[in-house]
Amino acid sequence: MQDVNRHWARTLRGLIAATVTALCLAVVGVLAAPAASAGGHGHGHGGRGIPTSKISIQLWTFAEYIGFGTDAETVARTEEVFSRLHAMGYRNVEPFTLSGMTAEQYRALLDRYHLKASARHVDVGTPQNPADIEQILRDNKTLGIRYFGSGATPIFPPIYSTEAEWIAYAQYLDKVGAEARRHGQQLMVHNHNVEFETVFGDRTVYDILMAYTDPKNVVFQLDLYWATNGGGIGNPLDVIERYGNRIKLFHVKDMAAGEFPGRIEIVGRGIIDFPAIFAAAGGSTKYYVVEHDPRFGDSTFDPFEAAQVGFDYLDNVTY
Numbered sequence: 001m002q003d004v005n006r007h008w009a010r011t012l013r014g015l016i017a018a019t020v021t022a023l024c025l026a027v028v029g030v031l032a033a034p035a036a037s038a039g040g041h042g043h044g045h046g047g048r049g050i051p052t053s054k055i056s057i058q059l060w061t062f063a064e065y066i067g068f069g070t071d072a073e074t075v076a077r078t079e080e081v082f083s084r085l086h087a088m089g090y091r092n093v094e095p096f097t098l099s100g101m102t103a104e105q106y107r108a109l110l111d112r113y114h115l116k117a118s119a120r121h122v123d124v125g126t127p128q129n130p131a132d133i134e135q136i137l138r139d140n141k142t143l144g145i146r147y148f149g150s151g152a153t154p155i156f157p158p159i160y161s162t163e164a165e166w167i168a169y170a171q172y173l174d175k176v177g178a179e180a181r182r183h184g185q186q187l188m189v190h191n192h193n194v195e196f197e198t199v200f201g202d203r204t205v206y207d208i209l210m211a212y213t214d215p216k217n218v219v220f221q222l223d224l225y226w227a228t229n230g231g232g233i234g235n236p237l238d239v240i241e242r243y244g245n246r247i248k249l250f251h252v253k254d255m256a257a258g259e260f261p262g263r264i265e266i267v268g269r270g271i272i273d274f275p276a277i278f279a280a281a282g283g284s285t286k287y288y289v290v291e292h293d294p295r296f297g298d299s300t301f302d303p304f305e306a307a308q309v310g311f312d313y314l315d316n317v318t319y
Contacts, residue, residue: 070100
């Protein structure tokens with residue numbers, strides 16, 4: 001009888017222990033669920049989110065505020081922008097000018113505000129007017145930049161009108177990209193609307209730039225506003241479906257509602273379906289770069305508001 005009692009006692013203790021363990025695990029699960037969601041920038045509902053380390057901002061957003069000078073006041077305004085961007089949560093910026101500073105001085109300013117240059121817009125030239133690529137590569141190394149390229153293809157003003165000229169330009173970019181790759185860097189091509197609106201036969205200029213550059217040498221930074229403007233609201237998805245793996249960076253720039261194409265809008269306040277675009281791109285996107293072109297002369301536009309709202313949108317979006 002004592003053996004039976006001992007058996008039941010052991011069984012009862014086992015049941016109690018198992019029940020307590022199950023309850024503990026359930027409590028831990030309930031407590032952990034909201035914490036995980038909060039730690040992921042509010043990326044709940046089973047969707048993916050964008051890590052802060054992949055969010056950047058094109059400093060062209062502040063072009064009017066910083067100005068185009070090279071004096072101490074310009075540098076001071078650049079420093080103020082860096083300070084405020086870091087306070088907003090940014091850890092990356094994408095410069096379009098060094099404002100008269102050397103690469104060493106600019107890097108020191110970045111470091112002071114714990115910012116990284118995710119990429120850089122710098123004129124890489126044309127076959128007719130090549131840039132000093134060796135100097136650009138040296139500066140990029142100092143700045144800690146891997147991705148770089150002109151802020152636009154030669155369209156301001158448009159200098160190419162034939163397919164042969166665009167092919168020659170693409171071949172020039174491929175050579176620049178090959179040289180960059182030997183230095184551990186990556187040339188990128190940034191679009192406006194013209195690359196989708198200019199067509200030769202059944203190929204757009206964007207198709208030509210893709211066809212005549214090696215994927216190892218040249219990647220693409222898809223400006224989502226201009227891609228939409230140049231080909232309709234579904235165009236970014238079409239481009240990603242065709243060329244997705246070659247597109248490594250996005251310029252996240254929104255379009256205002258109303259008559260198409262609407263003007264550039266603060267990110268998240270317009271009509272472009274960013275979650276669908278981000279989902280279509282999969283895991284190939286290295287940086288999501290907030291941008292809002294300056295509204296020169298419009299005192300109602302606040303680039304700091306555009307930067308903060310854009311960061312908050314990307315920091316919380318799920319797809």
